Amino acid sequence: MSLPLRRDDGTIDVLQGYRVQHSSARGPRKGGIRFHPTVDLDDVRALASLMTWKTSLVDVPFGGAKGGVAVDPASLSLREKEELIRRWTRTLVHVLGPHRDIPAPDMGTDAQTMAWLMDEFHRLEGFQPACVTGKPVELFGAPGREEATGRGVISTTVAALDRAGRDSRSSSLAVQGFGNVGRFASLCAVEAGMSVVAVSDVTGARFNRTGFGHDELAGAGTVQNLHSGVEIDPAGLLELDVDVLVPAALGGVITADNAPRVRAEFLVEAANQPLTAAADSYLSGQGVTIVPDILANAGGVVGSYFEWTQNIQEFRWPISRFRDELDSRLRSAFDDVAATADEHSCSLREASFILAVRRVVDAFMFRGQVV
Ligand code: GLU
Numbered sequence: 001m002s003l004p005l006r007r008d009d010g011t012i013d014v015l016q017g018y019r020v021q022h023s024s025a026r027g028p029r030k031g032g033i034r035f036h037p038t039v040d041l042d043d044v045r046a047l048a049s050l051m052t053w054k055t056s057l058v059d060v061p062f063g064g065a066k067g068g069v070a071v072d073p074a075s076l077s078l079r080e081k082e083e084l085i086r087r088w089t090r091t092l093v094h095v096l097g098p099h100r101d102i103p104a105p106d107m108g109t110d111a112q113t114m115a116w117l118m119d120e121f122h123r124l125e126g127f128q129p130a131c132v133t134g135k136p137v138e139l140f141g142a143p144g145r146e147e148a149t150g151r152g153v154i155s156t157t158v159a160a161l162d163r164a165g166r167d168s169r170s171s172s173l174a175v176q177g178f179g180n181v182g183r184f185a186s187l188c189a190v191e192a193g194m195s196v197v198a199v200s201d202v203t204g205a206r207f208n209r210t211g212f213g214h215d216e217l218a219g220a221g222t223v224q225n226l227h228s229g230v231e232i233d234p235a236g237l238l239e240l241d242v243d244v245l246v247p248a249a250l251g252g253v254i255t256a257d258n259a260p261r262v263r264a265e266f267l268v269e270a271a272n273q274p275l276t277a278a279a280d281s282y283l284s285g286q287g288v289t290i291v292p293d294i295l296a297n298a299g300g301v302v303g304s305y306f307e308w309t310q311n312i313q314e315f316r317w318p319i320s321r322f323r324d325e326l327d328s329r330l331r332s333a334f335d336d337v338a339a340t341a342d343e344h345s346c347s348l349r350e351a352s353f354i355l356a357v358r359r360v361v362d363a364f365m366f367r368g369q370v371v
Contacts, residue, residue: 003069003087008077016040017088019067021101022048025363028099029065030055030301032106032134033088033113035076039068043251047106047272051301053356054294058333060305065101067092073108082116085109089120096121098130098312104304105134107250110180111146115139130311133304142307144322150184150248151323152299152330153270154192157244159334160266160291160348169193172211172242174264176200176234177249178223181270181297185248190214194244198237199223201249205234238262247274254279262288269293284347292349294356295330295337302329 001017018041021029031051034044044066052064069084076084095101105114114135121131129140137143144151161168171194175182178201186196195211203222206212208229220226238245238254239261247253248270254262256278267283268291269275275283275290284290306322341351 001088001091003084003091005080005084005087007080015069015071015084017067017069017091018044019092019095019101020044020048020065021095022064022066023052023360024063025052025360025367026056027061027063028097029101030060030062030104030304031065031067032104032300033085033109033117034066034068034106035071035073035081035084035108035113036068037070037072039070044068050272050294052360053353054298054301056356056359057294057337057352058298058302058329059359060302062102062301062305065103066106067103068106071108081113085113085116086120089117090124093121093124096131097125098128098308102130102304102308103132104300105180107179110134111136111141114141130308133307135307140307140311142303142310142317142322143319144326145303145307146180147184147188148303148306148322148326149181149270149297149300150186151188151326152302153181153185153246153248153268153296154188154194155299155327155330156291156296156334157189157194157246157266157268158192159331159338160268160289161244163338164266164289166243171195171244172197173244173246174198174237174240174242175246175248175270176237176253177247177271178220179249181300182246182248183217185246185270186212186217187214190217197242198232198240199226200232200234200237205232205237206230207232207237207240240264244268246270250274252276254283256282259283265289267291269296272297280349284349290347290349292352295333295348295352298333299326299330302326 003015003017048066055062135141158168198207201223203224241263244266245264251273259279259282
Protein backbone atom coordinates (compact mmCIF):
# COMPACT_ATOMS: atom_id res chain seq x y z
CA MET A 1 0.00 0.00 0.00
CA SER A 2 1.04 3.58 -0.52
CA LEU A 3 0.28 5.51 2.66
CA PRO A 4 0.28 9.30 2.32
CA LEU A 5 1.27 10.97 5.61
CA ARG A 6 0.84 14.67 6.37
CA ARG A 7 3.96 15.63 8.33
CA ASP A 8 3.83 18.19 11.14
CA ASP A 9 5.69 20.70 8.94
CA GLY A 10 2.92 20.51 6.31
CA THR A 11 4.78 18.37 3.74
CA ILE A 12 3.35 15.07 2.49
CA ASP A 13 5.39 11.85 2.59
CA VAL A 14 4.19 8.73 0.82
CA LEU A 15 5.24 5.68 2.84
CA GLN A 16 5.21 2.04 1.81
CA GLY A 17 2.95 -0.18 3.93
CA TYR A 18 2.29 -3.93 3.94
CA ARG A 19 0.05 -6.72 5.19
CA VAL A 20 0.83 -10.29 4.21
CA GLN A 21 -1.73 -12.98 5.04
CA HIS A 22 0.23 -16.20 4.93
CA SER A 23 -2.30 -18.79 6.09
CA SER A 24 -5.83 -19.12 7.45
CA ALA A 25 -5.87 -22.93 7.51
CA ARG A 26 -6.14 -23.07 11.32
CA GLY A 27 -8.08 -19.86 11.97
CA PRO A 28 -8.11 -16.09 11.40
CA ARG A 29 -4.78 -14.64 10.32
CA LYS A 30 -2.79 -13.22 13.22
CA GLY A 31 0.35 -11.15 13.54
CA GLY A 32 1.91 -7.85 14.47
CA ILE A 33 2.53 -4.58 12.64
CA ARG A 34 6.11 -3.36 12.50
CA PHE A 35 7.23 0.23 11.96
CA HIS A 36 10.89 0.03 10.97
CA PRO A 37 13.05 1.45 8.15
CA THR A 38 14.17 -2.01 6.95
CA VAL A 39 10.60 -3.32 6.42
CA ASP A 40 10.03 -4.61 2.87
CA LEU A 41 7.80 -7.18 1.20
CA ASP A 42 10.23 -10.09 1.60
CA ASP A 43 10.75 -9.29 5.25
CA VAL A 44 7.01 -9.14 5.95
CA ARG A 45 6.40 -12.35 3.97
CA ALA A 46 9.00 -14.22 6.00
CA LEU A 47 7.62 -12.89 9.28
CA ALA A 48 4.03 -13.75 8.24
CA SER A 49 5.04 -17.34 7.59
CA LEU A 50 6.72 -17.52 11.01
CA MET A 51 3.38 -16.47 12.55
CA THR A 52 1.65 -19.43 10.85
CA TRP A 53 4.17 -21.85 12.36
CA LYS A 54 4.16 -20.06 15.73
CA THR A 55 0.37 -20.13 16.20
CA SER A 56 0.35 -23.76 15.09
CA LEU A 57 3.18 -24.78 17.41
CA VAL A 58 1.52 -23.35 20.52
CA ASP A 59 -1.84 -24.62 19.26
CA VAL A 60 -3.87 -21.39 19.27
CA PRO A 61 -6.74 -21.18 16.72
CA PHE A 62 -5.10 -18.69 14.38
CA GLY A 63 -3.30 -18.60 11.05
CA GLY A 64 -0.42 -16.28 10.26
CA ALA A 65 0.03 -12.73 9.00
CA LYS A 66 2.33 -9.76 9.42
CA GLY A 67 2.21 -6.09 8.59
CA GLY A 68 4.49 -3.14 8.54
CA VAL A 69 5.41 0.28 7.32
CA ALA A 70 8.88 1.22 6.09
CA VAL A 71 9.47 4.15 8.43
CA ASP A 72 11.73 5.04 11.35
CA PRO A 73 9.30 5.22 14.30
CA ALA A 74 11.64 7.62 16.11
CA SER A 75 11.10 10.12 13.27
CA LEU A 76 7.32 10.21 13.86
CA SER A 77 5.60 12.62 16.22
CA LEU A 78 2.66 11.20 18.18
CA ARG A 79 0.23 12.88 15.81
CA GLU A 80 2.03 11.49 12.77
CA LYS A 81 2.06 7.99 14.26
CA GLU A 82 -1.67 8.20 14.94
CA GLU A 83 -2.41 9.42 11.41
CA LEU A 84 -0.24 6.67 9.93
CA ILE A 85 -1.88 3.75 11.79
CA ARG A 86 -5.35 5.16 11.07
CA ARG A 87 -4.49 5.37 7.37
CA TRP A 88 -3.07 1.82 7.44
CA THR A 89 -6.31 0.59 9.06
CA ARG A 90 -8.64 2.46 6.68
CA THR A 91 -6.80 1.12 3.66
CA LEU A 92 -7.07 -2.48 4.88
CA VAL A 93 -10.35 -2.51 6.76
CA HIS A 94 -12.00 -4.86 4.24
CA VAL A 95 -9.52 -7.66 5.03
CA LEU A 96 -9.33 -7.11 8.81
CA GLY A 97 -11.70 -8.19 11.60
CA PRO A 98 -11.95 -10.48 14.65
CA HIS A 99 -12.57 -13.51 12.42
CA ARG A 100 -10.49 -12.48 9.41
CA ASP A 101 -7.17 -10.94 10.40
CA ILE A 102 -6.19 -9.59 13.83
CA PRO A 103 -3.17 -7.26 14.11
CA ALA A 104 -1.02 -6.78 17.22
CA PRO A 105 2.07 -4.77 18.22
CA ASP A 106 5.55 -5.53 16.92
CA MET A 107 8.74 -3.47 16.67
CA GLY A 108 8.04 0.27 16.68
CA THR A 109 4.34 -0.09 17.62
CA ASP A 110 2.73 -0.44 21.05
CA ALA A 111 -0.53 -0.50 23.02
CA GLN A 112 -1.30 3.14 22.11
CA THR A 113 -0.89 2.30 18.41
CA MET A 114 -3.32 -0.62 18.81
CA ALA A 115 -5.81 1.66 20.61
CA TRP A 116 -5.82 4.03 17.59
CA LEU A 117 -6.20 1.05 15.26
CA MET A 118 -9.20 -0.22 17.27
CA ASP A 119 -10.77 3.23 17.31
CA GLU A 120 -10.43 3.61 13.54
CA PHE A 121 -11.83 0.11 12.98
CA HIS A 122 -14.82 0.92 15.25
CA ARG A 123 -15.57 4.09 13.27
CA LEU A 124 -15.85 2.05 10.10
CA GLU A 125 -17.22 -1.29 11.28
CA GLY A 126 -18.79 -0.71 14.72
CA PHE A 127 -17.82 -2.01 18.14
CA GLN A 128 -15.56 -5.09 17.93
CA PRO A 129 -12.65 -4.84 20.38
CA ALA A 130 -11.40 -8.31 19.34
CA CYS A 131 -10.34 -6.77 15.99
CA VAL A 132 -6.84 -6.13 17.41
CA THR A 133 -4.77 -7.36 20.39
CA GLY A 134 -2.09 -5.77 22.54
CA LYS A 135 -4.44 -2.93 23.47
CA PRO A 136 -4.04 -0.88 26.67
CA VAL A 137 -5.50 -2.57 29.76
CA GLU A 138 -7.70 0.54 30.15
CA LEU A 139 -9.19 -0.07 26.68
CA PHE A 140 -10.13 -3.77 26.31
CA GLY A 141 -6.54 -4.98 26.74
CA ALA A 142 -5.77 -7.96 28.99
CA PRO A 143 -3.71 -7.68 32.17
CA GLY A 144 -0.63 -9.82 31.44
CA ARG A 145 -0.47 -9.29 27.67
CA GLU A 146 2.23 -6.61 27.82
CA GLU A 147 4.70 -8.84 29.68
CA ALA A 148 3.61 -12.04 27.91
CA THR A 149 6.37 -12.30 25.28
CA GLY A 150 9.17 -11.70 27.80
CA ARG A 151 7.56 -14.04 30.30
CA GLY A 152 7.32 -16.77 27.66
CA VAL A 153 10.98 -16.27 26.72
CA ILE A 154 11.94 -17.07 30.30
CA SER A 155 9.58 -20.03 30.74
CA THR A 156 11.08 -21.65 27.64
CA THR A 157 14.60 -20.77 28.86
CA VAL A 158 13.92 -22.48 32.20
CA ALA A 159 12.45 -25.47 30.35
CA ALA A 160 15.57 -25.75 28.14
CA LEU A 161 17.88 -25.54 31.17
CA ASP A 162 15.81 -28.16 33.04
CA ARG A 163 15.99 -30.50 30.05
CA ALA A 164 19.79 -30.25 30.13
CA GLY A 165 19.80 -30.93 33.89
CA ARG A 166 20.99 -27.39 34.63
CA ASP A 167 19.86 -25.28 37.57
CA SER A 168 18.28 -22.13 36.16
CA ARG A 169 18.82 -20.32 39.46
CA SER A 170 22.59 -20.41 39.04
CA SER A 171 22.50 -19.42 35.36
CA SER A 172 23.66 -16.11 33.90
CA LEU A 173 21.97 -14.28 31.03
CA ALA A 174 22.92 -11.55 28.56
CA VAL A 175 19.98 -9.83 26.90
CA GLN A 176 20.34 -7.84 23.68
CA GLY A 177 17.47 -5.36 23.40
CA PHE A 178 15.57 -3.56 26.15
CA GLY A 179 12.26 -2.94 24.38
CA ASN A 180 9.04 -4.67 25.39
CA VAL A 181 10.48 -8.18 24.96
CA GLY A 182 13.99 -7.67 26.40
CA ARG A 183 12.80 -5.63 29.38
CA PHE A 184 10.16 -8.11 30.53
CA ALA A 185 12.45 -11.06 29.79
CA SER A 186 15.11 -9.47 32.05
CA LEU A 187 12.59 -8.85 34.83
CA CYS A 188 11.10 -12.35 34.62
CA ALA A 189 14.61 -13.86 34.59
CA VAL A 190 15.48 -12.06 37.83
CA GLU A 191 12.14 -13.17 39.33
CA ALA A 192 13.04 -16.76 38.36
CA GLY A 193 16.33 -16.40 40.27
CA MET A 194 18.68 -16.06 37.27
CA SER A 195 21.30 -13.39 37.09
CA VAL A 196 21.00 -10.89 34.25
CA VAL A 197 24.61 -9.77 33.84
CA ALA A 198 24.36 -7.75 30.62
CA VAL A 199 21.75 -5.74 28.74
CA SER A 200 21.91 -3.47 25.71
CA ASP A 201 19.74 -1.24 23.53
CA VAL A 202 20.24 1.66 21.13
CA THR A 203 21.42 3.85 24.03
CA GLY A 204 24.32 1.50 24.94
CA ALA A 205 25.27 -1.70 26.76
CA ARG A 206 26.08 -2.47 30.42
CA PHE A 207 27.68 -5.38 32.25
CA ASN A 208 27.19 -6.18 35.94
CA ARG A 209 29.06 -9.30 37.08
CA THR A 210 26.74 -9.91 40.07
CA GLY A 211 23.55 -9.28 38.07
CA PHE A 212 21.26 -6.25 37.80
CA GLY A 213 18.63 -5.88 40.52
CA HIS A 214 14.90 -6.18 39.79
CA ASP A 215 14.08 -2.62 40.90
CA GLU A 216 16.91 -1.16 38.85
CA LEU A 217 15.73 -2.99 35.71
CA ALA A 218 12.08 -2.15 36.38
CA GLY A 219 12.82 1.56 36.85
CA ALA A 220 15.06 2.03 33.80
CA GLY A 221 13.18 2.73 30.59
CA THR A 222 16.44 2.50 28.62
CA VAL A 223 19.89 1.05 29.26
CA GLN A 224 21.41 4.52 29.73
CA ASN A 225 19.37 4.79 32.95
CA LEU A 226 21.09 1.74 34.48
CA HIS A 227 23.94 2.80 36.74
CA SER A 228 25.40 -0.32 38.35
CA GLY A 229 28.20 -2.24 36.61
CA VAL A 230 30.25 -0.91 33.72
CA GLU A 231 29.60 0.22 30.18
CA ILE A 232 30.59 -2.28 27.46
CA ASP A 233 30.68 -2.40 23.69
CA PRO A 234 27.14 -3.36 22.46
CA ALA A 235 28.53 -5.75 19.82
CA GLY A 236 30.60 -7.46 22.54
CA LEU A 237 27.45 -8.39 24.49
CA LEU A 238 26.81 -11.25 22.06
CA GLU A 239 30.26 -12.66 22.80
CA LEU A 240 30.14 -12.66 26.62
CA ASP A 241 30.90 -15.79 28.61
CA VAL A 242 27.37 -16.37 29.92
CA ASP A 243 25.15 -19.46 30.15
CA VAL A 244 22.27 -18.02 28.14
CA LEU A 245 22.30 -15.46 25.34
CA VAL A 246 18.95 -13.81 24.56
CA PRO A 247 18.87 -11.73 21.36
CA ALA A 248 15.68 -9.68 21.83
CA ALA A 249 16.13 -6.95 19.23
CA LEU A 250 16.51 -7.06 15.46
CA GLY A 251 16.71 -10.01 13.08
CA GLY A 252 20.01 -11.17 11.59
CA VAL A 253 22.29 -10.04 14.45
CA ILE A 254 24.23 -13.31 14.71
CA THR A 255 25.90 -14.15 11.43
CA ALA A 256 28.62 -16.47 10.10
CA ASP A 257 30.99 -13.65 11.04
CA ASN A 258 30.34 -13.32 14.77
CA ALA A 259 28.89 -16.81 15.50
CA PRO A 260 32.38 -18.31 16.18
CA ARG A 261 32.80 -15.77 19.00
CA VAL A 262 29.49 -16.67 20.75
CA ARG A 263 30.37 -18.39 24.04
CA ALA A 264 26.92 -19.06 25.51
CA GLU A 265 25.74 -22.69 25.65
CA PHE A 266 22.07 -21.73 25.29
CA LEU A 267 20.69 -19.26 22.79
CA VAL A 268 17.06 -18.24 23.17
CA GLU A 269 15.58 -16.40 20.17
CA ALA A 270 13.41 -13.73 21.78
CA ALA A 271 13.52 -11.67 18.56
CA ASN A 272 12.21 -13.04 15.26
CA GLN A 273 15.01 -14.52 13.13
CA PRO A 274 18.01 -13.16 15.11
CA LEU A 275 20.29 -15.83 13.57
CA THR A 276 21.15 -16.15 9.92
CA ALA A 277 20.89 -19.68 8.50
CA ALA A 278 24.70 -19.92 8.42
CA ALA A 279 24.99 -18.88 12.08
CA ASP A 280 22.28 -21.38 13.02
CA SER A 281 24.04 -24.32 11.40
CA TYR A 282 27.45 -23.28 12.78
CA LEU A 283 26.21 -22.91 16.37
CA SER A 284 24.07 -26.08 16.28
CA GLY A 285 27.18 -27.91 15.04
CA GLN A 286 29.06 -26.56 18.07
CA GLY A 287 26.44 -28.10 20.38
CA VAL A 288 24.75 -24.83 21.36
CA THR A 289 21.12 -25.41 22.37
CA ILE A 290 19.01 -22.98 20.34
CA VAL A 291 15.42 -22.34 21.42
CA PRO A 292 13.88 -21.14 18.12
CA ASP A 293 11.85 -17.93 17.81
CA ILE A 294 8.57 -19.68 16.97
CA LEU A 295 8.74 -21.31 20.41
CA ALA A 296 10.76 -18.82 22.49
CA ASN A 297 8.74 -15.69 21.67
CA ALA A 298 5.34 -17.36 21.20
CA GLY A 299 4.20 -16.01 24.59
CA GLY A 300 3.16 -12.83 22.79
CA VAL A 301 0.66 -14.47 20.50
CA VAL A 302 -0.56 -16.82 23.23
CA GLY A 303 -1.23 -13.68 25.29
CA SER A 304 -2.99 -12.17 22.27
CA TYR A 305 -5.18 -15.26 22.08
CA PHE A 306 -6.17 -14.79 25.75
CA GLU A 307 -6.97 -11.11 25.09
CA TRP A 308 -9.04 -11.95 21.98
CA THR A 309 -10.92 -14.68 23.90
CA GLN A 310 -11.73 -12.29 26.75
CA ASN A 311 -12.93 -9.62 24.28
CA ILE A 312 -15.23 -12.10 22.53
CA GLN A 313 -16.60 -13.47 25.81
CA GLU A 314 -16.83 -9.97 27.32
CA PHE A 315 -15.27 -11.41 30.46
CA ARG A 316 -12.04 -10.38 32.15
CA TRP A 317 -9.61 -12.89 33.64
CA PRO A 318 -7.50 -12.06 36.72
CA ILE A 319 -3.79 -11.76 35.86
CA SER A 320 -3.03 -14.93 37.87
CA ARG A 321 -5.16 -17.00 35.46
CA PHE A 322 -3.49 -15.33 32.48
CA ARG A 323 -0.01 -16.12 33.81
CA ASP A 324 -0.83 -19.71 34.80
CA GLU A 325 -2.37 -20.54 31.42
CA LEU A 326 0.50 -18.86 29.57
CA ASP A 327 3.12 -20.79 31.54
CA SER A 328 1.37 -24.12 31.14
CA ARG A 329 0.75 -23.72 27.38
CA LEU A 330 4.38 -22.79 26.74
CA ARG A 331 5.65 -25.55 28.97
CA SER A 332 3.59 -28.15 27.14
CA ALA A 333 4.65 -26.75 23.73
CA PHE A 334 8.28 -27.00 24.87
CA ASP A 335 7.78 -30.59 26.11
CA ASP A 336 6.18 -31.58 22.78
CA VAL A 337 9.11 -30.03 20.89
CA ALA A 338 11.68 -31.72 23.14
CA ALA A 339 9.97 -35.12 22.71
CA THR A 340 9.91 -34.65 18.91
CA ALA A 341 13.60 -33.64 18.93
CA ASP A 342 14.45 -36.81 20.88
CA GLU A 343 12.33 -38.98 18.59
CA HIS A 344 13.95 -37.65 15.40
CA SER A 345 17.40 -36.87 16.88
CA CYS A 346 17.12 -33.34 15.57
CA SER A 347 17.42 -29.77 16.81
CA LEU A 348 14.67 -27.94 18.70
CA ARG A 349 14.17 -25.78 15.59
CA GLU A 350 13.66 -28.77 13.29
CA ALA A 351 11.36 -30.39 15.85
CA SER A 352 9.32 -27.16 16.14
CA PHE A 353 8.82 -27.08 12.37
CA ILE A 354 7.95 -30.81 12.26
CA LEU A 355 5.12 -30.21 14.74
CA ALA A 356 3.96 -26.86 13.37
CA VAL A 357 3.92 -27.82 9.68
CA ARG A 358 2.22 -31.14 10.45
CA ARG A 359 -0.67 -29.40 12.21
CA VAL A 360 -1.19 -26.99 9.30
CA VAL A 361 -1.12 -29.91 6.84
CA ASP A 362 -3.65 -31.83 8.97
CA ALA A 363 -5.98 -28.81 8.94
CA PHE A 364 -5.70 -28.59 5.14
CA MET A 365 -6.41 -32.29 4.74
CA PHE A 366 -9.51 -32.22 6.96
CA ARG A 367 -10.83 -29.15 5.13
CA GLY A 368 -10.86 -31.25 1.96
CA GLN A 369 -9.16 -30.90 -1.36
CA VAL A 370 -11.88 -31.26 -3.99
CA VAL A 371 -12.49 -27.95 -5.71
N1 GLU B 1 4.36 -9.36 17.04
C1 GLU B 1 4.32 -10.51 17.91
C2 GLU B 1 4.98 -11.71 17.26
O1 GLU B 1 5.82 -11.58 16.38
C3 GLU B 1 2.91 -10.80 18.41
C4 GLU B 1 1.92 -11.13 17.34
C5 GLU B 1 0.49 -11.28 17.85
O2 GLU B 1 0.28 -11.27 19.06
O3 GLU B 1 -0.39 -11.38 17.02
O4 GLU B 1 4.78 -12.82 17.66
